[in-house]
Amino acid sequence: MAKLNMVEAINLALREEMERDNRVVVLGEDVGREGGVFRVTDGLQEKFGADRVIDTPLAESGIVGTALGMALYGLLPVAEIQFDGFLYPCLDQITNHIGRMRNRSRGRFICPLVIRVPYGGGIHAPEHHSESPEAILAHTPGIKVVTPSTPYEAKGLLLSSIRGHDPVLFLEPKRIYRAIREEVPEGDYTIPLGKARLVQEGKDVTIIAWGAMVREVLNAAEQLRGDKIEAEVIDLRTISPMDVEAIVTSIRKTGRGVIVHEAPKTCGLGAEIIALINEKALLSLQAPIERVTGFDIPVPLAKSEHYYLPNSKRIIMAIKKVISF
Amino acid sequence: MAKLNMVEAINLALREEMERDNRVVVLGEDVGREGGVFRVTDGLQEKFGADRVIDTPLAESGIVGTALGMALYGLLPVAEIQFDGFLYPCLDQITNHIGRMRNRSRGRFICPLVIRVPYGGGIHAPEHHSESPEAILAHTPGIKVVTPSTPYEAKGLLLSSIRGHDPVLFLEPKRIYRAIREEVPEGDYTIPLGKARLVQEGKDVTIIAWGAMVREVLNAAEQLRGDKIEAEVIDLRTISPMDVEAIVTSIRKTGRGVIVHEAPKTCGLGAEIIALINEKALLSLQAPIERVTGFDIPVPLAKSEHYYLPNSKRIIMAIKKVISF
């Protein structure tokens, strides 16, 4: 079994699924001859031709709006939005059409498509290349939102996303793209949507994260072993619908929690998780849940980005705070 | 002093401010000769001419993107987006430009403009005419978000919004437009942004709402007097930045809270308020905070809309639940 990074794992998933199911088409800016700015779709156009791996004009609403039309006709489009910051121009199509087509037509018309978006910070990119829009998407009915945290996860979650019957926003933590290698099997395996992953068991505190933050959290958890703090780490995997069960079960056990995300703090997904815990496990809480998040400011340019991103130091501080509360 | 409804109060505020300050211009779809689909800008074009009250082509991104340019040059544009559901096409301009221009230029270029948006449900309108996007906007750095709940409030908050130095999303609860009349003074008065309004004092439970929900909450609170329940009612007024102080102070006093909003529950503003209470007043809590909200579905068509909207019955149930916890 080959050790792959996340870019290769997603590429493999696409390749295999396109072979298996000729309804799958890939479209987006630079996904064809260039193979994507991150090379996620590398080689796919050579293999499947320009009718199935399609370079589009530079127009995000155009990409997802036409993908919707394709899906209505029975294709399974996997659209790429080149960077998180360029998702906003197509939010109208996502919110007002993609998330509503099934409901609006009483089930007659559906658009099970996947929109892949490299997201998040940590690669010293220019402005608008480091955004984390998951909370906005989770607030949007009718779509699912998925964030893999490792190469293995990415392949299994992407296959489920393509095969599901609902539209999926597939947020790929670009910082992890080449940062981790792990064994990724060839051939079919899927990871169900809506189920969180218990990355590590622990009894003292629950840490909830997703995407690139899972790695930061594991670093922090590792460092805390010296302090005899056993952290339970949950990788949310699916942002919407969320695995409330997994969160609540863990909080009931540990009584303490820290949520880590890159998005701005206010109205980030962390807030929703706290609200759910408030509703379902308030009496188990032995300390306020801590949020380690981005700030309510635009993600700074490269030289100041490190101030913005949650890191293991901040995570450790938060864990110690909830534990010593 | 005249008793005005909210439409008239906003119209008066615009009229007076346009007289006072000739930098103020109004633009949007149908704001001119029609006076707005809700008549909010009625008569303004006749009075101030077509150069200051401008009917635009049908293009929301165009409206706010050009308004940004106008603001750079020193005008004070008050743009209208006709309905909440048509805000999505301009979210890119709002998030990626309007909220960032000051930061991006290190304070050199600013765009203090106001975007007025009739929002929320309850008028039996077609699809896309009943949305509540406040949480998305509150998650967006660099903009302020304001929601008046009465005619008097609307005038004072709008004047502050126009005169402030930051871009403001001014969400007008369309359900209240003609539902309430109250005394609204002519001439100058402002209500500061960022300060909540203590609508009614009470010791048993804190109810937090904004926009059209304030009226529902007051109905509910009234009905509860018979049960000897004294509800403290907070009208948030400004969604971003939020008056955390007011929330926390009240919760510390009552120990119990209910948040009411029309937007879908998941990742709505209610979640953030709970998260803030968790952080700052967890130990004061005697029961989980309850959320009475819209559901995670598209707002239904007219005949089913009543299922969706929070009403006093649901609010009362929630209050009783937190009180009897």
Added chain:
Amino acid sequence: MGLFEDYHPLKGKTFQILKPDGTLQPDSKPPISDQEIFHLYQKMLFIRLADQRALILQRQGRMGTYAPIWGQEACQVGSAAVLQKGDWVFPAFRELGATLMMGIPLKTIFLYWMGNEEGSRASEDVNVLPVSIPVGTHPLHAVGLGWAARLKGDAIVTIAYFGDGATSKGDFHEAMNFAGVFKTPTIFFCQNNQYAISVPRSIQTASKTIAQKAMAYGFDGIQIDGNDLFAVLVATKEAVEKARSGGGPTLIEGVTFRFGPHTTADDPTKYRKDEEIEPWKPLDPMIRLRLYLKEKDLWSEEVEQRFTEEAQKDIDQVVKDAEAVPAPGVEEIFKYVYAEMTSSLKEQLAYLKTTL
């Protein structure tokens, strides 16, 4: 395609066959038989009556906001008439005529405007999308579906209906551009009814015609008299055949006029003077057809009256049927959000039931 060259938008001509006085343009002939014309005239009349009924129902408080098509019958009936089974229609929100032509029952249309979710349900064999409220956004769907069909090798066409106002939207541009690049079999049918709510065509765009916007995307555009059923039939047919045979998209600008209000929520006297409406009245698409058909002995006041009475009875029944449909139950608003209801939606639904 001779037609699109002859009427290249920059030539400043508007394609017309049937003149307002019911006679034909020189060297023109009707595109279909007189019997067929009579048949389509009846459709148009039925549609006009149904449309008027909707307005009445709204005023009686029996229907919600409604967007009447009064005056736009030729655009909708003529264009829909040349489509085939398997073709796909993407309406905006003012397409009672076109969608009825394609097989959406009037009852469904009425249910929709009554605010009943059931009114959004199209039957499986009818390729008509539900009403699309966000202006200018749905042409992208027509492009995407046509594109998908082309990739699959299916010779179908897609048609998107929209107004003059819609042409200002970014999504219209992106749709036109994608259609041009990928040569999708798409007809962009713009019903230029001179207004977007209160905003007149002159403020909507500075281009002389809407048809010429096609030149920005490298494909044909044509301005036609949208009140002339024959012109609509011919131009749409030409565009459809071109699309079906791989010739790519066409933009058709049907010049017409909205006689009624924008919607029942609107008071057109605020922004539109009577003097402006007057010149359009004799251009009404029904009048010239009546004149033409009378000449052929197919139309008379009496025929009209008989048909009208029958149609009104049919419409009575439809209204009755629609009003008999119960308001949807509470499950109905949760059921179609996802393929399978999520556990949190199940929880929300269960909670909601306890509050009723």
Added chain:
Amino acid sequence: MGLFEDYHPLKGKTFQILKPDGTLQPDSKPPISDQEIFHLYQKMLFIRLADQRALILQRQGRMGTYAPIWGQEACQVGSAAVLQKGDWVFPAFRELGATLMMGIPLKTIFLYWMGNEEGSRASEDVNVLPVSIPVGTHPLHAVGLGWAARLKGDAIVTIAYFGDGATSKGDFHEAMNFAGVFKTPTIFFCQNNQYAISVPRSIQTASKTIAQKAMAYGFDGIQIDGNDLFAVLVATKEAVEKARSGGGPTLIEGVTFRFGPHTTADDPTKYRKDEEIEPWKPLDPMIRLRLYLKEKDLWSEEVEQRFTEEAQKDIDQVVKDAEAVPAPGVEEIFKYVYAEMTSSLKEQLAYLKTTL
């Protein structure tokens, strides 16, 4: 406006004055004196050297992602040269040339691409907006500002720079349309460098030229040789004068070629063959100017070398200065989000400081 009529986009002509061999088109003359030409040539050379330096710095890890302008010097220098104090420039992200011309110091530009927030600070007297990354979105700002100036009665113009790819975006369409309707004094300067990252112009749009897109909005468009400084000067000047005197907007398509990579993050060999680049090489905007100026005895290898050496020294100093600017302190990222820092931002900043 003779020029825009003579070169109406549908005539299929590209406006050119200075041919690649350094001679003039028949009946043409240079628009400015030879001394001025030499001066602008030097600007172009300096800009090319600065651009190359940025690429080198990036490879050395001393600068972040950078979007080189190599090949586009004539477009940027020629268009910016005809602007006046009080005019406003709205760059995209590949405008080192134009923004430098307008008075943004090279140090500021370098700081920006080094990822230093200070690089976004324009001095008070320079009307150049910061880099705008979201493609196609900023022309709206140029339209709005020009519109505001027109409402105030100020005779200024605004110019937006963007690429061929940007013309596909909805916001480009909305900007063009607003400009047409409100006759804003806006120049839309499209540097058609044949690529949007890897996507060639042919996939970007099916319209034959980008210039002809202006016809969708009712104003002038012109395709010019963007590698010909003289053509750029003349066409932009004409557009600027028209705009200043109330004649409304113009779309200028400068046909050029991006010799370098899209950005330093990009490998153009993935999508662009050498054979494709070869024919463009002799069309380089510098070559023809050198030939022209040599003929006038204003250019020689020696002059070039001397200037280059001095320029490199200046650039050395700029790099040094830029690198000496400290990374911004933590306050800097909170300070400019609102006019006054909100209490929650104060709290977040205070917390952040405790974690450093």
